[in-house]
Amino acid sequence: MPALLEVRGLKAGYGPTHVLHGLDFDVDAGGVTALLGANGAGKTTSLRAVSGMIRTEGEIRFQGESIAGQATEAIAQRGIAHVPDGRGTFMELTVEENFRLGAYVRTDKADVQRDFERMWEWFPRLRQRWRQQAGTLSGGEQQMLAIARALLLKPRLLLLDEPSFGLAPLIVQEIFAIMRRIREESGAGILLVEQNANLALELADRAYLLETGRIVVSGLAAEIRQDESIRRSYLGY
Amino acid sequence: MDGLAHQIIAGIATGGIYASVALALVMIYQATHHINFAQGEMATLSTFIAWYLVTEGVPYWLAFFATIGISFVIGALIERILLRPVQNAPPLTHVGVFIGLLLIIGNATGWIFGYTTKVFPTPFVSDRPLMGGLVSAHELGTTAVTLVVLMLIFVFFRYTKLGLGMRAAAYNPRSARLVGINVGMMLALGWGLAAAVGAIAGMMVAPVVFLDPTMMLGILLYAFAGALLGGIDNPGGAVLGGFAVGVLENLAGAYVVGTELKLTVALIIIISVLLVRPAGLFGRVVLSRV
Amino acid sequence: MSSATGLPEGVAAAPVPVAEAGTPAWQRLLLVAGGVILALAPLWLLESFHLFQLTMAVIMALAVLGLNIVTGYNGQISLGHGAFFAVGAYCTAILMSHFDWSFWWTLPVSAAVCATVGFGIGFPALRLAGHYLALTTFALAVAVPQLLKHKAVEDWTGGVQGLFLVKPDPPAFLPVTPDQWIYLVVVSIAAVLFFLTWNLIRGRIGRALMATRDHPTAAEAMGMDIASLKTKAFAVSALVTGIAGSLSAVAIEFVAPDSFTIFVSITLFVGMVAGGVASILGSLFGGLFVLFVPNIAESISKAAPGVIYGIILIGLLFVMPDGFAGLLRRLTARLRRGGTS
Numbered sequence: 001m002p003a004l005l006e007v008r009g010l011k012a013g014y015g016p017t018h019v020l021h022g023l024d025f026d027v028d029a030g031g032v033t034a035l036l037g038a039n040g041a042g043k044t045t046s047l048r049a050v051s052g053m054i055r056t057e058g059e060i061r062f063q064g065e066s067i068a069g070q071a072t073e074a075i076a077q078r079g080i081a082h083v084p085d086g087r088g089t090f091m092e093l094t095v096e097e098n099f100r101l102g103a104y105v106r107t108d109k110a111d112v113q114r115d116f117e118r119m120w121e122w123f124p125r126l127r128q129r130w131r132q133q134a135g136t137l138s139g140g141e142q143q144m145l146a147i148a149r150a151l152l153l154k155p156r157l158l159l160l161d162e163p164s165f166g167l168a169p170l171i172v173q174e175i176f177a178i179m180r181r182i183r184e185e186s187g188a189g190i191l192l193v194e195q196n197a198n199l200a201l202e203l204a205d206r207a208y209l210l211e212t213g214r215i216v217v218s219g220l221a222a223e224i225r226q227d228e229s230i231r232r233s234y235l236g237y
Numbered sequence: 238m239d240g241l242a243h244q245i246i247a248g249i250a251t252g253g254i255y256a257s258v259a260l261a262l263v264m265i266y267q268a269t270h271h272i273n274f275a276q277g278e279m280a281t282l283s284t285f286i287a288w289y290l291v292t293e294g295v296p297y298w299l300a301f302f303a304t305i306g307i308s309f310v311i312g313a314l315i316e317r318i319l320l321r322p323v324q325n326a327p328p329l330t331h332v333g334v335f336i337g338l339l340l341i342i343g344n345a346t347g348w349i350f351g352y353t354t355k356v357f358p359t360p361f362v363s364d365r366p367l368m369g370g371l372v373s374a375h376e377l378g379t380t381a382v383t384l385v386v387l388m389l390i391f392v393f394f395r396y397t398k399l400g401l402g403m404r405a406a407a408y409n410p411r412s413a414r415l416v417g418i419n420v421g422m423m424l425a426l427g428w429g430l431a432a433a434v435g436a437i438a439g440m441m442v443a444p445v446v447f448l449d450p451t452m453m454l455g456i457l458l459y460a461f462a463g464a465l466l467g468g469i470d471n472p473g474g475a476v477l478g479g480f481a482v483g484v485l486e487n488l489a490g491a492y493v494v495g496t497e498l499k500l501t502v503a504l505i506i507i508i509s510v511l512l513v514r515p516a517g518l519f520g521r522v523v524l525s526r527v
Numbered sequence: 528m529s530s531a532t533g534l535p536e537g538v539a540a541a542p543v544p545v546a547e548a549g550t551p552a553w554q555r556l557l558l559v560a561g562g563v564i565l566a567l568a569p570l571w572l573l574e575s576f577h578l579f580q581l582t583m584a585v586i587m588a589l590a591v592l593g594l595n596i597v598t599g600y601n602g603q604i605s606l607g608h609g610a611f612f613a614v615g616a617y618c619t620a621i622l623m624s625h626f627d628w629s630f631w632w633t634l635p636v637s638a639a640v641c642a643t644v645g646f647g648i649g650f651p652a653l654r655l656a657g658h659y660l661a662l663t664t665f666a667l668a669v670a671v672p673q674l675l676k677h678k679a680v681e682d683w684t685g686g687v688q689g690l691f692l693v694k695p696d697p698p699a700f701l702p703v704t705p706d707q708w709i710y711l712v713v714v715s716i717a718a719v720l721f722f723l724t725w726n727l728i729r730g731r732i733g734r735a736l737m738a739t740r741d742h743p744t745a746a747e748a749m750g751m752d753i754a755s756l757k758t759k760a761f762a763v764s765a766l767v768t769g770i771a772g773s774l775s776a777v778a779i780e781f782v783a784p785d786s787f788t789i790f791v792s793i794t795l796f797v798g799m800v801a802g803g804v805a806s807i808l809g810s811l812f813g814g815l816f817v818l819f820v821p822n823i824a825e826s827i828s829k830a831a832p833g834v835i836y837g838i839i840l841i842g843l844l845f846v847m848p849d850g851f852a853g854l855l856r857r858l859t860a861r862l863r864r865g866g867t868s
Contacts, residue, residue, distance in 0.1 A: 051415065076417035088412035090405055101405050104398070105417035153416065272658045274606075274665060322845060328657040330844050332604055333800050336793055337841035344833025454789070458666050465662075497677055500670040507666050511659060512651050 009058035037210035081155035087146040091135035102152030140171035250376035252483020253383030257438035258460035261431040268407040275338035277453030283436030312432025357443035468517030588814020593768030599805035602740030607664030609791030615772025645765020649758035668792040675784035689783025803852025812851040
C-alpha cells in the first residue's frame, strides 16, 4: 500500500534561490513523520511546498494522486491541514470565528458541531475564550487554537510547523500530549517540523534529517534516537 | 431652530450616501489595502445604466435591482481583468491602474450617455409634508434605503459563512488559503459588492445633484473623508464617519463657509484626520513593518 | 519585479541614460550640440500652431519632471501636482495682470511661492504613506478650482472668468515672432531646469532620495534625515512643476480655474508613468506623450479619446512598467551587446 503522502525529487525555492534540492520522504496514514534540522535547512519550505504555497518541481502524491502545482486552497480542500510558521491565526477574528474558518470547506454540519465539542474537550481554555479576539490570546492558547483550527478541517494529513516554538516547557508538554492524542484518535497522518528533536523523535515513527535542502539521514525515529553519532553530529544533544 | 434641525436631517440623508461610498472604499481597502480612486466613476456609470433602463420604460424598482446586479458583475470583472495581474506590483502601479480605470469609465460614461445633465427620478414622493416639512420624502427614503443596505451588509459579513470567508481572506489571505478559501474569488466578490453598494449610493444621490459624468467626484471626496474619519480599516467606523461628515458638511455649508467651498471642507477634514489621528476615530493604529 | 525597491527592476539602476561617466568629452559635446540643434530646428520647421503645441509639450515635460522628483525618485506618490502647476500659473498671471510685472520677474516669485507651498504640503505628507498621500493630494487637486473661484480671492484670481495676460515681446535684435520667442524661452528654461535636476539626481542628494525611497529604515540607520529630505524633495518638485505652470500661463496667455481641474494632475501622472518613472529623459517623453497621445487617441476614436488614453495608461503599466525611457534603455543595451559580440 502506498504511503499517504509520497514526495519524490522535491525541489523548491523562493524566486531564483533554491532551498530544496531533491527531497524524498513519506508520511503514512496514521503515522508521524518528523523533519529535523537546523534553521535554514529547508523544513518550513518543505511544508510550504506540500501545501502549494510555493512553486515546486518533482512529485508530490497525496492518497495516490498528484497534487503538485495545485492551488493551496484546492490542496486544503483535499484534506491537508497546515499549521504554518507564525501559526496563521486570524488575529482580528474571534476564537469562534477561527473555529468556523477551520471547518470552512466542510459541509457536514452535524459532524462539525461534534468536532467543535471535541475541540472544547481537548482545549477547554479555548472554550473559555470563545468570543474573544484571537489576537488577545496567550502564545500557548494561540498555538492550541491553530491546532484546533487545523483539526477542524478533518484532515487526512496534518502539517505542523514548529508547534513548540516560543512556548514554555509545560505548555510544550501539553501540546505534544495533544498530538499523541490526535495520532491515536483521528487516524490522520502528521508531518511534523520541529527544532526540539528529542520531543519530535519521541512522537514520530519516521524521521528525516535535513541539511541545506538535502536529506542527510532518514530512517525509523526509534533507530535515529538510539544512534549516538547522528545525535551528536546533527541534533546536538 | 427649524433651520438647524433641517440642516442636520438633510446632513444625515447625504451622510448616508457618503457612508455607502465610504463603505465601498473600505471593503476594497480592507481586502487589498488599495484605495479605489475610480469608485466614484464606477458609481456614476451604474447610475447612468439605471437612468437608461428607466427612460426605456423599465419600472423604477426593477431598474434599481437590475442595476445592482449589473454593477456587481462589472465590479467583479474589473478585479479579475485589471487588478489580478498586478496584485503584487508596487503601489505606484496600483495608483496608475486606478487612475486609468477612472479615465476609462469616466470618459466611457460621457461617450455613451452624453455629457448633458440629466434628471434622475426618485421613487420617493409624498403629497403631504413630512414631519412638519422638516424632511423631504426623498431624504427620508434615501436614509431608509441606506440604512437597510448597511444593515444587510453588516448581517452578511457578520453572520454568513461567505461573509466570514471574505473577512478571513481580507485579514489574512495566506491562512485563508490554508483553510481552503479561494481568496481570488473573495476579492472579486468584494469588488462586486463594493460596486453594487456604490451603485445604490449613486442612484440615491442622483435625484438631488442631477446626473452627469462628474457627479460623484465631490461625493467620492466626502466618502474619503468619512472613511478616514471613522478609520479606513473599520467598516462600522467608516459608516459613522460618512454620516458625521454629511452633517458636518451641511452645517459648515449653511453657517460657516457657504456652499462654494464644499470640496475644500472635505479636503480640510481629510488633512486634519490624517494629521491628528491617522488611524481615524475607530481604526486600529497599524505599525508599519520594517 | 523587485518588491524591495517598490519600483520595476532597472528603473533605479540607470537613472541617467544620456551621458555616462567615462564618455569622452568630445562625445558629450556632440551630444549637447545635437540636442541644441534638435531643440532649435522646430523654429524653422513648424508653423505657429504646431510650434505652440510643442511649446506646451516642453512645458508639460517640465511639469512631469517636477512630479518625477518627488514621486519617481523619492517614492512619495502625488496625484495633486496640478495644484502646484496652478499656483505657478496664477502667481505669474496675478503679478503680470495686476501689477504689470514683466514675465521674467514673476519667475523667481513663482518659484519661491511654489517651493513654500510644496514644503508646506510636504510636512503633513511625511506622515502619510503610499496610498494615503495619493489620496490627500488627489483631494487637494480636486479642491483647487473651487479655491480659485472663491469670493475671498476672486479680486485677485478673476474668479470664474480668469485672467488674461500677454506674451512677452521678443527682444528687438532677434528676428523672431512672439510664438517663436516663447518657444525659445520655454526651451531654454526647461533645459536649465532639466540640467540642474539631472545634476541633483546623479549626485549625493539623488542617491539619498532613492535610498529613502527603496530602503527607508536603512537610510535612517545610516544617519540620513529622512523628514528633511522628503519635505525638501516636495519643495523642489513643487518649484519645478510651478515654473512649468508659470510658463504655461504666458504661453496660453490665459488662466482660469477650470483649466486646473484634477485632470491636470492626472495628466502629469500619466506622463510620468508613460515616459518612465524615475527617469529624467523619461519626463521629456512624458511631456510629448500627454500632449500628442490624446490627439492620436482622438484620431483612433473621435468619440472617446479619454477611454483610449486610459487604456493606453493601463496597457503601459502592464507591458512597459518602466515607460518609454525604459524601452529606450533596453533597446540601446541590446544594440550595444549586439555591437560587442
